[in-house]
Amino acid sequence: MTKRLDGKIALVTGASRGIGYQLAKQMAAEGAHVIALARTVGGLEELDDEIRAASGSATLVPLDMTDMGGIDRLGGAIKERWGRLDVMVANAGLLGVLAPIGHIEAKIFEQTMTVNVTATWRLIRSLDPLLRASEAGRGLVMSSGAAHSAKAYWSLYAATKAACEAMVRSWANETMNTPLRVNAVNPGATRTKMRAQAMPGEDPKTLPTAREVAAKIVPLAFADVTETGKIFDVRRETFLTYQNPA
Template sequence: MTKTALITGASRGLGAALARALAPTHHIIAVAKTTGALEELDDQIKSVGGAATLAPMDITVDAAMQTLCRGIHDRWGSLDLWAHTAIHAAPLAPASMIDAKDMTKSVATNVTATTTLITYLAPLLGTKGTAMFFDDPQAGAPFYGSYGATKAAQIALARSWQAETARTGPNVHIATPKPMPTATRGRFHPGEDRAGLNDPMTEAARLIADLNL
């Protein structure tokens, strides 16, 4: 039976690379807000003989996530892998000048939605599934207040879940990807020479290999 992999934040960057890398061995359930980018990903997955289910959804919408998880349950009964790459990268700003709307969106996407997804996906992952989270340790860095604080909170949630399930499963894996030329990094480092950054597909393959799936 084909394994299943849910990628939240699958439309670009590391999420898209993970989806492509997993496509030969997993049916990809790709979640993102951008329909056009998901359709491009679908073409890439098909080109390597894989198959995908596209879910153009906003992870901050609770009803949408309920529908997604119910659909996974009804079709497959369980989930083998969840890779959570969705993130809101608020603009860099001094802590004293953080825009309230940016902080609200950062909390909703990076913290609240992650909490909701853990709650809904834990039963689908069961004792043998794997959840992947991706650290980006910017907490306390100058101008990273909104992103750094909410990303750190997301990883804190993942670490708590990891500790709680160490003996029972699912396997909760927290990785720190190497710098890649993604759109998120481009927002934080405009004008950066990207020649020395790591290729997302190479990095995706490394991260997957670390899981020993």
């Protein structure tokens, strides 16, 4: 059976747990060599064991997304070893804090913006030339319904995801005439540690697992995807088009 990512190089951030872990594992199962980034070495090693047990391959990169220099050097290291990158998944992120906007501490605000927004931009800047070097580069940036619902007390997280979606849209417009396709992804409510942190009273058994959600995201990395500059809604399993102002 042909593997849809056979021979591809795919990078996933936040790969030590949750959706990122499952995306890395499933992309490796589809034949990709996965570059797995995360702060937690133990989680990366566990991922590597599972990938190798399934006859896949991975390169582990312990990296804190606040290490901007490390993100900058990442592009050069990938270029030197492989000369290109076929898939980039910007999945790492923080919830920050759920609180009235006027009560958010400056330190928490800045840390969440750094990881969710600045690091995502820095990652795109570092890897864009490598994705353009691919015959079918694919960029995926994880977002959230919070970017649009902007519920009370969610201002910080919502703002970071709205910013990421804006970057994706502009990036897509800049690369429209290239083979590179870039989209945002709204995974919806998922049985993850972050979700439990945000909704401590929720029964996790009512939510889809990270494995189930990842299985619907992996096909966005395939070469036959033509959509760009859109948001993929996992629950609806469809691309949503942004409404441009007149």
